[in-house]
Amino acid sequence: xxxxxxxxxxxxxxxxxxxxxxxxxxxxxxxxxxxxxxxxxxxxxxxxxxxxxxxxxxxxxxxxxxxxxxxxxxxxxxxxxxxxxxxxxxxxxxxxxxxxxxxxxxxxxxxxxxxxxxxxxxxxxxxxxxxxxxxxxxxxxxxxxxxxxxxxxxxxxxxxxxxxxxxxxxxxxxxxxxxxxxxxxxxxxxxxxxxxxxxxxxxxxxxxxxxxxxxxxxxxxxxxxxxxxxxxxxxxxxxxxxxxxxxxxxxxxxxxxxxxxxxxxxxxxxxxxxxxxxxxxxxxxxxxxxxxxxxxxxxxxxxxxxxxxxxxxxxxxxxxxxxxxxxxxxxxxxxxxxxxxxxxxxxxxxxxxxxxxxxxxxxxxxxxxxxxxxxxxxxxxxxxxxxxxxxxxxxxxxxxxxxxxxxxxxxxxxxxxxxxxxxxxxxxxxxxxxxxxxxxxxxxxxxxxxxxxxxxxxxxxxxxxxxxxxxxxxxxxxxxxxxxxxxxxxxxxxxxxxxxxxxxxxxxxxxxxxxxxxxxxxxxxxxxxxxxxxxxxxxxxxxxxxxxxxxxxxxxxxxxxxxxxxxxxxxxxxxxxxxxxxxxxxxxxxxxxxxxxxxxxxxxxxxxxxxxxxxxxxxxxxxxxxxxxxxxxxxxxxxxxxxxxxxxxxxxxxxxxxxxxxxxxxxxxxxxxxxxxxxxxx
Ligand code: DGJ
Numbered sequence: 001x002x003x004x005x006x007x008x009x010x011x012x013x014x015x016x017x018x019x020x021x022x023x024x025x026x027x028x029x030x031x032x033x034x035x036x037x038x039x040x041x042x043x044x045x046x047x048x049x050x051x052x053x054x055x056x057x058x059x060x061x062x063x064x065x066x067x068x069x070x071x072x073x074x075x076x077x078x079x080x081x082x083x084x085x086x087x088x089x090x091x092x093x094x095x096x097x098x099x100x101x102x103x104x105x106x107x108x109x110x111x112x113x114x115x116x117x118x119x120x121x122x123x124x125x126x127x128x129x130x131x132x133x134x135x136x137x138x139x140x141x142x143x144x145x146x147x148x149x150x151x152x153x154x155x156x157x158x159x160x161x162x163x164x165x166x167x168x169x170x171x172x173x174x175x176x177x178x179x180x181x182x183x184x185x186x187x188x189x190x191x192x193x194x195x196x197x198x199x200x201x202x203x204x205x206x207x208x209x210x211x212x213x214x215x216x217x218x219x220x221x222x223x224x225x226x227x228x229x230x231x232x233x234x235x236x237x238x239x240x241x242x243x244x245x246x247x248x249x250x251x252x253x254x255x256x257x258x259x260x261x262x263x264x265x266x267x268x269x270x271x272x273x274x275x276x277x278x279x280x281x282x283x284x285x286x287x288x289x290x291x292x293x294x295x296x297x298x299x300x301x302x303x304x305x306x307x308x309x310x311x312x313x314x315x316x317x318x319x320x321x322x323x324x325x326x327x328x329x330x331x332x333x334x335x336x337x338x339x340x341x342x343x344x345x346x347x348x349x350x351x352x353x354x355x356x357x358x359x360x361x362x363x364x365x366x367x368x369x370x371x372x373x374x375x376x377x378x379x380x381x382x383x384x385x386x387x388x389x390x391x392x393x394x395x396x397x398x399x400x401x402x403x404x405x406x407x408x409x410x411x412x413x414x415x416x417x418x419x420x421x422x423x424x425x426x427x428x429x430x431x432x433x434x435x436x437x438x439x440x441x442x443x444x445x446x447x448x449x450x451x452x453x454x455x456x457x458x459x460x461x462x463x464x465x466x467x468x469x470x471x472x473x474x475x476x477x478x479x480x481x482x483x484x485x486x487x488x489x490x491x492x493x494x495x496x497x498x499x500x501x502x503x504x505x506x507x508x509x510x511x512x513x514x515x516x517x518x519x520x521x522x523x524x525x526x527x528x529x530x531x532x533x534x535x536x537x538x539x540x541x542x543x544x545x546x547x548x549x550x551x552x553x554x555x556x557x558x559x560x561x562x563x564x565x566x567x568x569x570x571x572x573x574x575x576x577x578x579x580x581x582x583x584x585x586x587x588x589x590x591x592x593x594x595x596x597x598x599x600x601x602x603x604x605x606x607x608x609x610x611x612x613x614x615x616x617x618x619x620x621x622x623x624x625x626x627x628x629x630x631x632x633x634x635x636x637x638x639x640x641x642x643x644x645x646x647x648x649x650x651x652x653x654x655x656x657x658x659x660x661x662x663x664x665x666x667x668x669x670x671x672x673x674x675x676x677x678x679x680x681x682x
């Protein structure tokens with residue numbers, strides 16, 4: 001975790017525990033010379049610059065602009081108002097403070113400057129980067145595009161691109177395809193990434209596996225619209241430009257003396273395959289992103305799949321008593337508790353308890369939940385409004401809209417313009433009041449629609465102000481914990497994870513579908529933050545029937561929750577759920593803080609994941625579909641000490657046997673059999 005400098009070649013070397021990243025200042029532009037296995041400053045200084053591309057194209061720039069021999073997507077386009085749109089940098093200075101480096105460039109002619117910031121850590125291989133554009137003049141300039149930066153990969157043959165795509169109920173579906181020549185763009189114009197995409201991608205030379213091979217990953221720590229463009233030139237030159245802008249993002253004015261900071265882009269190189277990349281991302285999230293990483297996530301109950309919009313004091317108290325008896329630690333009341341919110345058609349924006357459902361306010365329910373020894377959580381959707389609400393009738397101008405254009409509704413709701421400081425302040429005030437007046441421990445912060453008709457500059461300002469409101473709430477209510485939700489996993493990224501404790505991964509709670517969703521999520525994001533519920537059978541979303549044990553075992557791969565109408569669960573179901581929750585509590589520290597190994601692909605007949613923390617390991621195995629004549633193979637475990645003896649219950653297992661021969665799962669016959677094996681070193 002150091003930054004070294006070679007003054008002769010003007011090469012900077014950033015070192016992480018297992019990787020090196022080197023850049024060089026050449027003719028006023030900063031060019032990347034190495035990103036990969038570790039090397040010393042002498043070696044970094046001697047690496048030749050990447051040869052120019054066709055037509056003399058300048059390659060390998062950390063922050064490519066427009067103009068000159070630059071033909072790729074630009075990180076910066078500035079309109080100076082006199083016909084000039086390009087920048088021409090000259091090096092001004094640099095400073096380094098141990099793990100951080102800042103290189104400052106200034107334009108040859110116009111009074112604008114650019115700071116390129118870098119930071120590395122001593123305990124993971126992620127390189128953090130961001131940029132700051134400064135207007136040092138006395139006239140405004142128009143910024144048409146400002147991205148966070150470009151990452152250049154070494155030249156290898158056969159590059160492949162991995163990313164996730166999806167839909168509502170089918171988030172995080174992993175796609176892995178050859179990287180085509182030209183530009184491949186992962187982007188969202190929905191104001192946040194929603195279910196269709198997620199702000200990261202991975203590139204490998206075509207031969208990486210789960211356990212072996214080189215993988216380069218780029219992510220953006222940001223919850224708004226974004227673009228990641230992977231460009232592949234004919235000579236196998238590959239670079240990835242990452243940032244918050246996309247082709248319909250509006251320009252911004254940068255006034256005299258003002259600055260624009262970009263979101264952070266994150267780069268990770270590993271030689272350890274896709275699994276190795278996940279280990280590093282998870283370590284980064286746990287050590288440098290999540291606000292309370294060492295806390296165990298409480299087992300929660302959520303009312304949504306139990307009572308849907310039909311919540312009231314008596315029903316919730318009755319359910320809370322059952323939940324407490326099962327071992328639930330956090331009781332979350334979902335949608336339907338406020339205003340005229342009897343369905344998704346009305347009431348959003350009117351944040352006081354519905355007097356018919358909660359005649360004495362939330363107090364009696366919160367008190368009872370606390371008396372039962374659980375924490376209390378509440379669903380809110382602060383960025384939205386139903387047109388049929390008192391809020392909208394009073395402030396029709398508060399929503400994102402354009403003059404003379406229809407206000408497009410999604411789920412019968414409109415988006416409040418959080419980019420306006422008065423709207424953001426209103427939200428901060430009512431949320432603060434709600435938290436002051438009621439002993440609320442947890443908020444599920446939902447966001448159920450994409451942006452439409454965004455007026456400049458609302459989406460970027462919106463994201464900034466959402467962050468600001470959450471940050472201020474956390475500072476004022478330090479005990480508060482928050483779940484990020486956007487119709488399921490529509491807002492999961494390193495920007496929101498910096499200020500929330502967990503995410504709602506998907507509205508699809510069917511355990512079979514969930515296996516692929518969770519596997520895609522786990523490529524980058526940590527189990528500690530992955531909200532997962534064991535709910536009803538048949539599943540209310542897709543109608544599939546599965547055993548309770550299977551539902552729980554799949555949900556145990558993250559932060560376990562329960563949903564469903566507990567009042568209708570039989571005594572036998574409740575007993576089984578109680579035992580499974582107790583089992584989860586014995587192992588959740590290993591799942592949350594351990595290293596995850598995906599031992600099989602997510603579409604295997606029996607899917608197996610393993611977590612290792614020190615001398616403990618947890619194996620979760622889920623048989624999706626049994627087939628006669630195809631018994632399970634022993635699963636070879638990972639990350640264990642071959643010379644140690646482990647035991648599961650009373651049964652001893654030599655570590656070497658588990659690594660070389662594997663663990664025999666001994667699953668019972670039939671579809672949807674599952675098991676949890678907890679191994680402890682003797
Ligand atoms: C969408 C969320 O993903 C669900 O869990 C639930 O909170 C509903 N919104 C409530 O409207």
